[in-house]
Amino acid sequence: MAEVKKIxxxxxxxxxxxxxxxxxxxxxxxxxxxxxxxxxxxxxKAFPDRHIDCGIAESNMVGIAAGLATTGKIPFVxxxxxxxxxxxxxxxxNSVGYPKLNVKIGATHAGISVGEDGATHQCCEDLAxxxxxxGMVVMNPSDDVEAKAAVKAALDxxxxxxxRFGRLAVPVINDKPDYKFQLGKGVVxxxxxxxxxIATGLEVSETLDAAxxxxxxxIDAKVINIHTIKPLDEELVVAAAKETGKVVTVEEHSVIGGxxxxxxxxxxxxAPTPVLKIGxxxxxxxxxxxxELIKKYGLDSEGIYQKVKAxx
Numbered sequence: 001m002a003e004v005k006k007i008x009x010x011x012x013x014x015x016x017x018x019x020x021x022x023x024x025x026x027x028x029x030x031x032x033x034x035x036x037x038x039x040x041x042x043x044x045k046a047f048p049d050r051h052i053d054c055g056i057a058e059s060n061m062v063g064i065a066a067g068l069a070t071t072g073k074i075p076f077v078x079x080x081x082x083x084x085x086x087x088x089x090x091x092x093x094n095s096v097g098y099p100k101l102n103v104k105i106g107a108t109h110a111g112i113s114v115g116e117d118g119a120t121h122q123c124c125e126d127l128a129x130x131x132x133x134x135g136m137v138v139m140n141p142s143d144d145v146e147a148k149a150a151v152k153a154a155l156d157x158x159x160x161x162x163x164r165f166g167r168l169a170v171p172v173i174n175d176k177p178d179y180k181f182q183l184g185k186g187v188v189x190x191x192x193x194x195x196x197x198i199a200t201g202l203e204v205s206e207t208l209d210a211a212x213x214x215x216x217x218x219i220d221a222k223v224i225n226i227h228t229i230k231p232l233d234e235e236l237v238v239a240a241a242k243e244t245g246k247v248v249t250v251e252e253h254s255v256i257g258g259x260x261x262x263x264x265x266x267x268x269x270x271a272p273t274p275v276l277k278i279g280x281x282x283x284x285x286x287x288x289x290x291x292e293l294i295k296k297y298g299l300d301s302e303g304i305y306q307k308v309k310a311x312x
Contacts, residue, residue, distance in 0.1 A: 012147035014039025081110035085126035115290035128257025149181035192222035209301035
């Protein structure tokens with residue numbers, strides 16, 4: 001069996017920016033002294049005059065990006081999710097969201113898969129924070145292919161966008177000729193009739209593996225990849241809930257305010273359905289190897305499999 005190719009979506013982010021640089025002359029990239037880690041250094045090497053290192057001053061970086069956007073530039077601000085969404089929240093809200101400026105936020109190193117950096121850097125609250133900002137598009141791609149497509153979609157969208165990228169290399173699952181990325185539209189990866197598993201980000205591949213384990217037990221699980229948390233593909237979510245009668249959401253994020261909350265919001269209004277939210281359960285992370293942390297917090301395929309079995 002061929003080995004599955006794995007690429008960190010932060011790598012995809014840097015590569016996508018560099019690849020799109022020629023087609024988008026107004027594209028500029030800002031970083032907060034983390035170009036090597038966020039991989040925007042790839043863009044810097046190709047377009048040194050369009051890369052601005054703002055130093056360790058994330059809030060100021062967002063303000064600079066807002067100013068650039070008013071001149072017709074398309075700025076991508078880049079930092080770890082904890083700083084891009086957390087430290088700079090006020091500036092993102094007031095300087096970007098409120099005036100509806102065309103600023104894109106590329107937030108890397110999100111979730112507990114940051115690993116050894118520990119709880120202070122493992123941001124599991126960013127999707128919740130960004131969802132609350134009016135007009136903010138929120139994306140969480142599942143692999144290399146989807147991450148590059150998300151960057152392109154963000155460039156083509158007029159208005160503020162937040163994209164979440166990871167540190168950990170993850171399987172490439174979307175390298176198929178028929179793959180199509182559409183902002184705000186979920187993707188059905190597997191049909192099933194017994195339960196709907198709705199996943200986002202690095203949890204999509206883990207959820208697909210969990211569905212295989214469930215199939216071995218005679219449980220037919222439908223799997224949906226939600227790469228756009230906001231706007232959510234409400235039509236697909238509601239249809240799937242009505243079809244299977246039970247829904248499980250899976251995310252490397254707090255169970256409060258992220259994908260699970262977005263799904264519950266729409267289902268409680270349009271199709272009341274039993275829902276199990278799998279994610280980080282109102283706790284901080286800890287320092288440790290990323291793969292081991294994902295396993296410890298029950299976010300690997302085995303953990304998902306066991307929780308779904310118990311739910312059913």
